[in-house]
Amino acid sequence: MELRHLRYFVAVAEESHITRAAERLGLQQPPLSQQMKALERELGVQLLRRRPRGVELTAAGRSFLADARAVLAQAEHAVAGARRTARGEQGQICIGFTSSAPFHPLVPRLIRTFREAFPGVAATLEEGGTLELVDGVQRETVDVAVVRTPVEAEGLVVHPLLAEPMVVALPRAHALAAGGASASLPLKALAGETFILYRRRSGPGLYDAIIGACRAAGFSPVVGQEVPRIVSTLNLVAAGLGLSLVPESLARMQMDGVVYRRLKGRAMPTAPLLLVARRGDPSATVRQFLSLARKTAEGPAP
Amino acid sequence: MELRHLRYFVAVAEESHITRAAERLGLQQPPLSQQMKALERELGVQLLRRRPRGVELTAAGRSFLADARAVLAQAEHAVAGARRTARGEQGQICIGFTSSAPFHPLVPRLIRTFREAFPGVAATLEEGGTLELVDGVQRETVDVAVVRTPVEAEGLVVHPLLAEPMVVALPRAHALAAGGASASLPLKALAGETFILYRRRSGPGLYDAIIGACRAAGFSPVVGQEVPRIVSTLNLVAAGLGLSLVPESLARMQMDGVVYRRLKGRAMPTAPLLLVARRGDPSATVRQFLSLARKTAEGPAP
DNA sequence: CATCTGTCATATCCCAAACATATGGATTTC
DNA sequence: GAAATCCATATGTTTGGGATATGACAGATG
Known part of the structure; x- marks a missing residue:
């Protein structure tokens, strides 16, 4: 049995007339x-009663008609679903992010926009941590990850969304x-202070950027403590263990005991x-997400 | 697109290997x-990624696989349903009966047995009244009817199930x-009594049988009242308006005010x-019902 | 009652498409 | 680097779906 048989049968049943159906x-x-x-x-069942003025359905024919319509509809549905999936309008995507990423308004905005634009995609x-996420992307447990550290890993691509200035905490x-908060501070003013930094092996990007900027400002920072997450640095700053650039x-x-100040000067x-x-x-879903991310990052902030 | 494509695709997807699937x-x-x-x-969609060690599904392929399986299962279901219907195991049947029919144990037993034997058939x-039911059978609003009167009508067949003796009420x-109730009565003893009879035009069978039997016993019954339903005669008997054969x-x-007595003698x-x-x-359903009815009527009472 | 009309079934032919065979190209494995 | 494995392409073969022509049958029509 083929779909052709079902299509033909439905037409015959609807017309009650083989010639007209043909x-x-x-x-x-x-x-x-x-x-x-x-x-x-093939069914071993009579579906039609041939009459001199046309045909009529047997009881078995009526039963088969209802099911045949359902089969044809589901076949349509299968095709439509495959096409939607291919266009990225349907499917799943797992979006990873480091703890500090959602603080930037771009990230929640991106996720919200994506869910609105692709309601058929189940986004988890x-x-x-950065390492964990990058590993997840490689193992395909995560599809895209929003991180703060440029990574170099086999089989991965990195799309920079933006670079934001850092402030002193x-x-x-x-x-x-x-x-x-309003008055800005030259970086050089921090010479001799104890720095709390996001630990280097979790992602060298920020660490090296801070050290490099200090060097350019003419001093070597004193590193007092390294923490696994950017957000954790603020806890230590609040506790008075040092200052940080975030x-x-x-x-x-806003955290009790933490004050932010802008930086001024070149090469910040x-x-x-x-x-x-x-x-x-x-995955078209991932491509759609990346494309939307690029557009969102380039577009004006709302 | 034909079911063949779906069958093939499912095999390829399950094997992840075209050669093995073939x-x-x-x-x-x-x-x-x-x-x-x-x-x-035809779909305009890539379903398979060709690899040197076989093939793997794309996201669209996974979506299509799930739906393709559903389509194939539903096609199976359609075939099975048509076959069941053709065997009379599935469908509808409308069974009519006159008000007096269900008092005979055969009728409820037949209906119960049928429902158990054909659980897929929705029996209403x-x-x-007899005329109403016969008309319903001709108009196809009723499929089979249990009545107490032999009818002669175009396009109908009558299957006698049994003939039961009548008693005096x-x-x-x-x-x-x-x-x-234990002692039986000769029919002749009723000569001169007022009879309450089921009205003739609703079905001449019983009426004529009673009149004929009385004549054979040597008297003409006095007909006092005619009622539309057999059951109604008992109400009139209870009211003392006459007696009846039922x-x-x-x-x-058992009704207050009514006593039954058996008849004795020939030609009752x-x-x-x-x-x-x-x-x-x-309709196979109707055929199955008729066949079961014959068997039930012939079989021993439980 | 004969004829005609309309419908479906059967017979025969044709062609497209599904399938088989043979071979090539790409990638992994030894 | 050779062998093995797997999929794609090229070309022939056959099956079966479709077209045309015709027949059979039942109502409608005169």
Whole structure:
């Protein structure tokens, strides 16, 4: 049995007339009669009662008609689903991000826009460390990851979304905290201070950017502590263990005991926001996400 | 697109290997490759990624696989349903019966047995007068009817199920009621009594049988009242308006003021139980019902 | 009652497409 | 680097779906 038989049978049933059905199907009457007969022979069931003025359905024919329509509809559905999936309008995507990423408004905006644009895609979110996420992308447990550290790994591509300036996070009791958030501070003013940094092996990008900027400003920072997550640095700053440079977007997280101050001068350290994905990922869903991310990053902030 | 494409695709997907799938399908590898390509071309979607060690599904392929399996399963279901319907195991049947029919144990037993034997058949029951039911059978609103009157109508067949003896229904106060239910009465004893009869035009069978039996016993009954339903006669008997002859099975309906007595003698009137159906009804369900009814009527009472 | 009309079935032919065979190209494995 | 494995392409073969012509049958029509 083939879908052809079902299509033909439905037409015959709807017309109650083989000749008219043949016309509708764009073929001649004899082949259609033959196909109907072949169908009945294969089922071992009489579906049609031949009358001098046309045909009528048997009880078995009525039962088969209902099911045949369902089969044809489901076949349509299968095709449509495959096409939607191929266009990236349907499917799954796992989006990873480091703990500091969602503080930048671009990230929640991107995810919201994506869900609105592709309601047929089930997006799961996963928070994790950079290494963990990059590993996940390679193992295909994560499709794209938003991280703050450029990674170099086999089979991955990195799309920079933006680079934001960094600000100084100071303990409230610190002498430099006095000026308030509005007044900016030259980087050189931090010479001799104890720095709390995001640990290098989790992603050398930020670490090296900060060290490099300090060097350019003429001093070597004293590194007091390294933490696994950017967000953790703020806890240590609040505890008075030192100061830190953090991406500007984290300043929206007001913490007791932490004061932020802008930096001024040339060659200031910046914190990038990056998208990591598999090189040549064939998933249209991922391609759509990446494309939307690029557009969102380039577009104006709302 | 044909079911063949779906069957082939499912095999390829399950094997992740065109050559092995071809083997399983009983054909050679090149035609299978061609069919897969044709399917992808028709959908305009890549379903398979060709690898040196086999093939793997794309996201669209996974979506299509799930739906293709559903389509194939539903096609199987359609065939099975048509076959079940053709065997009479699935479908609908409307069974009509006159108000007096269900008092005979055969009728509820037949219906119960049928429902158990054909759980896939939706049986609807309809009570009505004989004329009404016969008309329903002709109009195809009723499929089979259990009646007490042989009918002669175009396009109908009548299957006698059984003929049961009739008993006398007497008002409790009546002189003849004294003997009790165990003692039987000669029909001649009723000469001169007022009879309440089921009205003739609703079905001449019973009426004529009673009149005929009385004549054979040597008297003409006095007909006091005619009622539309057999059951109604008992109400009038209870009210003391006369006596009546009713099918034996109605005696199980004990009514205040009514006493039943058996008849004795030759040529006693009997009440038939008949099945009416359309002549040459093509429905397997109806055929199965009629066949079961014959077997149940012939078989021993439980 | 005979004829005509309309419908489906059967017979025969044709061609497209499904399938088989043979071979080539690409990639992994030894 | 040779062998093995797998899929794609090229070309022939056959099956079966479709077209045309005709027959059979039942109502409608005069």
